[in-house]
Amino acid sequence: MRSKSDPLLVVERLTMRFGGLVAVNNLSFDVGRGDITALIGPNGAGKTTVFNCVTGFYKPTEGRLALARSGVADRPAIEKLTRSAGRFAKQGDNELYLLERMPGHLIAHHAKVARTFQNIRLFQGMTVLENIMVAHHNLLMKASGLTVLGLVGAPHYRRTEAWAVDRAKYWLNKIGLIDRADDPAGELPYGAQRRLEIARAMCADPVLLCLDEPAAGLNPRESLELNTLLNSIRDDHGVSILLIEHDMSVVMQISDHVVVLDYGTKISDGTPEQVRNDPKVIAAYLGVADAEEFAEVEAEIHA
Amino acid sequence: MAEDTKSLGGALKEACVAAAITFFLCVPIIMFRADSDVNSGQLELNFRPIAVAVFVALAFFGRLLVLTIGLRPPRQKAVPRVGPPSGLRAVFSYVIAPIGLLFLVAYPAVVVYWLGAGGALKWIDSYGIQILIYVMLGWGLNIVVGLAGLLDLGYVAFYAVGAYSYTLLAINFGLSFWICLPIAGLLAACWGMILGFPVLRLRGDYLAIVTLAFGEIIRTILVNWTAFSGGTAGISSIPKITFFGLRFADVDDGFDAYFGMDYSPIHGKLYLYYVILGLALLTNLVTLRLRRLPIGRAWEALREDEIACRSLGINTTNTKLTAFALGAFFGGLAGSFFAVRQGFISPESFTFNESATILAIVVLGGMGSQIGVAFAAIALIGGFEMLRELGWLKDLMATYFGLTDFDPTQYRGLIFGFAMVVMMVVRPRGFISTRSPSIYLERRTAVSGELVKEGHG
Numbered sequence: 001m002r003s004k005s006d007p008l009l010v011v012e013r014l015t016m017r018f019g020g021l022v023a024v025n026n027l028s029f030d031v032g033r034g035d036i037t038a039l040i041g042p043n044g045a046g047k048t049t050v051f052n053c054v055t056g057f058y059k060p061t062e063g064r065l066a067l068a069r070s071g072v073a074d075r076p077a078i079e080k081l082t083r084s085a086g087r088f089a090k091q092g093d094n095e096l097y098l099l100e101r102m103p104g105h106l107i108a109h110h111a112k113v114a115r116t117f118q119n120i121r122l123f124q125g126m127t128v129l130e131n132i133m134v135a136h137h138n139l140l141m142k143a144s145g146l147t148v149l150g151l152v153g154a155p156h157y158r159r160t161e162a163w164a165v166d167r168a169k170y171w172l173n174k175i176g177l178i179d180r181a182d183d184p185a186g187e188l189p190y191g192a193q194r195r196l197e198i199a200r201a202m203c204a205d206p207v208l209l210c211l212d213e214p215a216a217g218l219n220p221r222e223s224l225e226l227n228t229l230l231n232s233i234r235d236d237h238g239v240s241i242l243l244i245e246h247d248m249s250v251v252m253q254i255s256d257h258v259v260v261l262d263y264g265t266k267i268s269d270g271t272p273e274q275v276r277n278d279p280k281v282i283a284a285y286l287g288v289a290d291a292e293e294f295a296e297v298e299a300e301i302h303a
Numbered sequence: 304m305a306e307d308t309k310s311l312g313g314a315l316k317e318a319c320v321a322a323a324i325t326f327f328l329c330v331p332i333i334m335f336r337a338d339s340d341v342n343s344g345q346l347e348l349n350f351r352p353i354a355v356a357v358f359v360a361l362a363f364f365g366r367l368l369v370l371t372i373g374l375r376p377p378r379q380k381a382v383p384r385v386g387p388p389s390g391l392r393a394v395f396s397y398v399i400a401p402i403g404l405l406f407l408v409a410y411p412a413v414v415v416y417w418l419g420a421g422g423a424l425k426w427i428d429s430y431g432i433q434i435l436i437y438v439m440l441g442w443g444l445n446i447v448v449g450l451a452g453l454l455d456l457g458y459v460a461f462y463a464v465g466a467y468s469y470t471l472l473a474i475n476f477g478l479s480f481w482i483c484l485p486i487a488g489l490l491a492a493c494w495g496m497i498l499g500f501p502v503l504r505l506r507g508d509y510l511a512i513v514t515l516a517f518g519e520i521i522r523t524i525l526v527n528w529t530a531f532s533g534g535t536a537g538i539s540s541i542p543k544i545t546f547f548g549l550r551f552a553d554v555d556d557g558f559d560a561y562f563g564m565d566y567s568p569i570h571g572k573l574y575l576y577y578v579i580l581g582l583a584l585l586t587n588l589v590t591l592r593l594r595r596l597p598i599g600r601a602w603e604a605l606r607e608d609e610i611a612c613r614s615l616g617i618n619t620t621n622t623k624l625t626a627f628a629l630g631a632f633f634g635g636l637a638g639s640f641f642a643v644r645q646g647f648i649s650p651e652s653f654t655f656n657e658s659a660t661i662l663a664i665v666v667l668g669g670m671g672s673q674i675g676v677a678f679a680a681i682a683l684i685g686g687f688e689m690l691r692e693l694g695w696l697k698d699l700m701a702t703y704f705g706l707t708d709f710d711p712t713q714y715r716g717l718i719f720g721f722a723m724v725v726m727m728v729v730r731p732r733g734f735i736s737t738r739s740p741s742i743y744l745e746r747r748t749a750v751s752g753e754l755v756k757e758g759h760g
Contacts, residue, residue: 055614056613057610057613057614104613104614105612105613105616105617105618105619106616108613108614108615108616109616109618114614114615115614117610117611117614121608121610121611121614122607122608122611123603123604123607123608123611124607124608124754124755124756125603125606125607125738125750125754125755125756126600126603126604126607126740126750127740127742127743127748127750129740129742129743129744130600130603130740130741130742133597133600133741133742134597134600134601134604134612134615134617135615136597137597137600137601137604137615137616137617138616138617140596140597141597141598144596144597144598147593147596147597147598147625150596150597151589151592151593151596165742165744169744181743181744181745182740182743182744182745182746182747182748183748184748184750184751184754186754187754200615201614201615204615204616
């Protein structure tokens, strides 16, 4: 767990209000570089809202989201950037972004945060390969000289496109969909669609991959494969992962760090082992108001 | 009820129901007719029971026919996937484009050979050139509606911008068509951007309404700003097209005289035909190439899922704007050609009806399909022109049925509407309902239209 020593994303006092509803309330946590961080909590706890704030789909009402794309997210640098009007600071190897100041597509493009969705959002009428090629959009746009060079078939563009196809092949091999590369994405079985969405997000070259319930609707075997895939993304590709998950077998097996939300506030933060034994967490999952009541419930259960 | 209709008895029952509904509808609408008396000038009420009977009978037998022949919408296919084309379809899909191209290039020669220079004029002008203008417009709008999935009901505005750009530049500054053509395109593209910036954050119905309004605004300005556009009277005597400065006219320094030929109006028409053919093919070529480039894939991805696009770092505003601007650019080129061909333009030519026709071409062709759009333009524009040629039917009616005042050409809108409804039932996704992928590893598998989204703004 490197959230203390080498944080990649520092979330501070994040608050998101929708009218009178406070979906996320004064939430602070760190995502360590090279960690798999799980964000868990009962339904309606505000997990997806946090995701939407991090990836720029919502503008947070209050709070700071600092991401160190490379280097370290040290406090003075974050403070300095916050006081300036900018959204980006580069100092030597340190590249720091304030995500709450950036529109969604720039977060994906520059700060390199990619995400998947709770209800899968593939380009269903496009083939599996096309889906992955779209993820290379910014790279290929640049190589095609904003389309002009591509239109005349410049060799540099062709080389870059061939490279992108090779990378697509690599990922399709990895998720076991190489044989279906030319099939429409909408035709794939559910589990394969989930894997394809992860592969597509990876092809956008992220430093932080946000997965919204990647194991939802998967059978136990597919869940196990997902664990292997996520471990490989972290270990072989050096990409940090932030995931929302209800499937505790996934959370407990692969997470390095778990943050628990309930009613928009953080109720626990630590290693899977610590969180598992936290009475507050158990109370939240059993649906009791506080820890004392929990003790009563536990007594009842054991009785 | 659906089970009932399988037997003849059930069909009869349903036909009776249809007849009864028609009867109740026809009684107030058709039964009573107020005619003014020829002598006194007063209104008098006439009853027309026979007309009602005819309509009821039509409804009855029509419904019966539909039920027995089984012209019912096909059920959703269990397997939405469409494999690589096989057999005859494979041959068709590979040869259709070159054969079509060959046909288009050879068409004027064939017509001239067949009908002579005089008879060919109509076939080259009102069929050839007219249809090709709409093919080009269809292809231009296809970028916006078919690829990017942005419903644009005001496409005619860009057509108008192109037409007026050429006209005003040519008349006021004496610029030639070939210089004005790209300028007109760029001006139209600018207007595409100007419309796009505020509008593209709207989606679906809202976008459609605003684009519709934009088309009307441009037309209203052209009507009212008389000093600029000549108002409803329009602008006439627009300079004609030239061939490297040679005019198509019966003069000593004209095209015909220069090449030592006798003057014939067909030469000018042939030239116009090949110019619009070239412009349309340019539109097609650019679109086909762009589909294989990241920008084209981003358009299609945008049509499929805008939120996923943003999560992958695609700037959706810019992507939509390029689609709008490029579609408008080709609309501007077509408009400019329209002006040089007509020699006269007025706001009358740029009504909402034109937008609707172009959109109908794109939808009928199958959104996103280039060949489909071309066929749809031929069917819609050519078909509509064809319905003018119903003189023989009029003669037939007059000689054998004694209906001297029956003019079938008056019914061409009705016939046309009926044909469109039939198409809607038989092929709801247009002529070509599959999508061809822009890149493939092993084999090009057509994607079924049922998976492809239409876009929602």
